Amino acid sequence: MTKITAGQALAKVLIDWHIDHIYGITADSINNTVDGFYQERKQLKYIQVRHEEVGALAAAADAKLTGTIGVSFGSAGPGAVHLLNGLYDAKMDHVPVLAIVGQSATSLMNTNFFQEMNQDPVFADVAEFHKQVTNAEQIPYVVDEAIRSAYATHSVSVVIIPDDLSGQEIEFNGFKTAPLKAVTQEIVPKASDLAQVKTALQNAKHPILWVGKGAFNARKEVVAVSEKFSLPVLSTAPSTGAMPTDHPNFMGSRGRLGTKPAFEVSQASDLVLFVGTNFPFARYLPANAKFIQVNNNLADLGKQRDADITVLADAKLFLQKLLEFDFSIAPTDFLKAAQIDKKNWDNWLNKIADNDEKGLTAEGVIKAIKENSTDDAVFGLDVGNNTEWAIRQLPLNKQQRFTMSGWYGTMGFGLPAGLAGKLSYPDKQVWSISGDGGYAMVMPDLLTEVKYHLPVINVVLENKVLGFIQHEKIVANQAPYGIDLVGADWAKAAEDLGAIGFKATNLAELKSAMTKIKELQASGNQLPIVLDTKIQNIDPIDTSFVPVDRTAFGDEMVNQYRQQYQLNETEQPALNDILAGFNA
8 A cells, every 4th residue: 555644645635525726824833734735736736825814715715606615724823813714704604614724743732832722622613523633544534524524514624733743654545435525405395385385475465586595506497486476586695696687677685785676675575485595684574574484404494584484495496396386477566666676776876887077986896897897707705885886786697606705794805705716717707806994904915816827806996994884883973983094006016016906096097997907818917907996985875774765764764865875766766656656
């Protein structure tokens, strides 16, 4: 039997699991493990990041974009702790990630040596699987087990390896057990549950379909069910694209990352078909709306809202069964009014985007990205107001993909997500979209994109403020304390780091920059690009609560809201006013 180092055996296990790149920073407590990666460098690419947090966030983004486990590593002590932010992001968004963590040599453990610490408790909360190996022979077996656990639990696995063990030679020829990802048993809805749903649909006057990540692989069925039963469709923000964003029945998301029509349609609904999601904001729907929850996780049923009807089933199978119902619903006035409401909203966003009299708007930047992105583009979104603007306008209607820090919501996710996107999809156009706050947290890893020739287009929306928090300060009537940011010439900084930089302060400069970016792409450019956009500091419209209906909210509240966000009543009438026009 062949003898190799345990570190090389570890690398072979990763390769057998179709892992082709890993992120991390080497150090004395993990050098032997990294030397094992070197032995397998032809099939396993080591991506040297500048901060372990970036590596862990990129690993989480890999898993979200591809479904394949993401892998990052860090040394003992500081390197290990730096991984936590990305690992928590993976945990909260339920994606498989493996972290390999260095440890002091076994002879030094428990002697208060430099950077030696008891690391297992550090990872006990974030990782479903967390083990420290005790001999060299265990390393490939424990790593294999950790990967299987991450896939099975859709979560994080951590393997802690004392450095002397990974440098020892062991006999290893691989495993006969196949490297299978978790195969979930499909859950077919019960006929009795479907009968209840059928009756509810037939009796409803204002029904809506609300889908989450569980329905993400059922786009065709979502569209068909919407059209067959005249259902306006909402999605959770992370599942944007589950229905083509340009479909007239798609309303967007409800909440702060949402839209006016999504709020109004859901507020007016008398039946909510809640499929494949555990979205927390469902609890804010009107109490009198009938609530049907469909989920393949028994623990999620009724978790966010007490449900009138619960269906334990896979989203796609459930939607397919609905299409077998022996009735359909012709387009209703409610659906027609919702379609007008959404069209008005889109026109309003475009109007804002096209006006740079007082400076460039964020809507203008996102519209430019939309107009210059390819049909299979990959988008990595940071956290903050930039997420609101992106979710509302990006085209997710064809083969585009995007990822975000959905549940954990960590700033600094955008650049690592773009890095991961380009490594996972080297032949596709990749964008990262960040505010200046989030970008500044991770921008040194632009060097990583330079080093590995990753031509990501990194868009920075600079308004010199923590905008998402600014809104919270406004709502709470607090002083704008601690939210102002020092600006920078991000384009020039990019050039100093070896990338390509463009700056735009108005629409003409933005158009010119986009033209040059297209030319660079056509010429086979292999350098990352930073598009530094200087935008107005305008608080984006808060759609978590949209009081525009005078009958429901009264003149004072409506006038204040409309004035605050310059929401013209002629261009943006309330949904109920549109609906009343059909009955006039």
